[in-house]
Amino acid sequence: MSTPVPTDISNPRICEALAPFGISPTGDQVNKIRGYLALLLKWNRTISLTSITDPFEIIERHFGESMYVSKLLPMENCRLADVGTGAGFPGLALKITCPGIHLMLIESNRKKCAFLSEIVRNLELADVVVFPERFEEIRPETVSANIITSRAVGEFKELLQWSTSALARRGHIALWVGADDATRIMQAPGWTWQPPMRIPNSQRRFILLGRPLDESSTQK
Numbered sequence: 001m002s003t004p005v006p007t008d009i010s011n012p013r014i015c016e017a018l019a020p021f022g023i024s025p026t027g028d029q030v031n032k033i034r035g036y037l038a039l040l041l042k043w044n045r046t047i048s049l050t051s052i053t054d055p056f057e058i059i060e061r062h063f064g065e066s067m068y069v070s071k072l073l074p075m076e077n078c079r080l081a082d083v084g085t086g087a088g089f090p091g092l093a094l095k096i097t098c099p100g101i102h103l104m105l106i107e108s109n110r111k112k113c114a115f116l117s118e119i120v121r122n123l124e125l126a127d128v129v130v131f132p133e134r135f136e137e138i139r140p141e142t143v144s145a146n147i148i149t150s151r152a153v154g155e156f157k158e159l160l161q162w163s164t165s166a167l168a169r170r171g172h173i174a175l176w177v178g179a180d181d182a183t184r185i186m187q188a189p190g191w192t193w194q195p196p197m198r199i200p201n202s203q204r205r206f207i208l209l210g211r212p213l214d215e216s217s218t219q220k
Contacts (some may be wrong), residue, residue, distance in 0.1 A: 066090030
């Protein structure tokens with residue numbers, strides 16, 4: 001990795017920031033987080049990637065909250081599609097945690113896609129494809145994801161409709177939502193949902209896990 005990492009961010013402090021989320025990163029994973037953070041802070045000066053500028057808050061809010069879902073679902077070696085990934089969260093953070101993930105990053109903003117590609121190159125991440133388009137423009141039957149993630153739900157009805165066909169059999173969707181959105185989404189027909197999981201260190205943010213309620217996903 002050629003990009004310098006912030007020298008004032010020690011490895012123990014990164015581990016401390018991730019501990020509440022049940023994440024114990026390896027030395028290589030910590031180095032990747034530091035390299036990612038350095039590029040994020042650099043690019044954020046010219047394009048809007050995150051409103052959070054404090055490095056440790058970025059580690060907690062972006063990396064920790066993203067990585068937390070790996071404690072809720074088995075992810076290693078899965079096909080994961082991250083919709084509206086923005087600066088790469090949760091997709092690339094999960095890729096660092098579970099290197100075997102086959103990752104699709106779906107992001108319509110071309111400048112953000114350039115940033116994502118830079119992260120992938122700089123951190124030497126394999127099996128990552130960046131799609132510079134809206135999810136509605138991708139034929140869902142070509143995705144066949146085991147897991148679909150989104151921290152930018154927006155029009156969740158369209159996302160759920162697309163995900164019904166984009167998920168592989170017994171696949172899950174994971175959404176980062178507030179309490180009100182969780183209540184609304186759980187009322188959507190055709191889906192079965194687990195109780196919302198409160199994100200550590202947060203009173204108002206939850207992860208919502210669901211599966212399509214159809215024959216292919218409910219067969220035992």
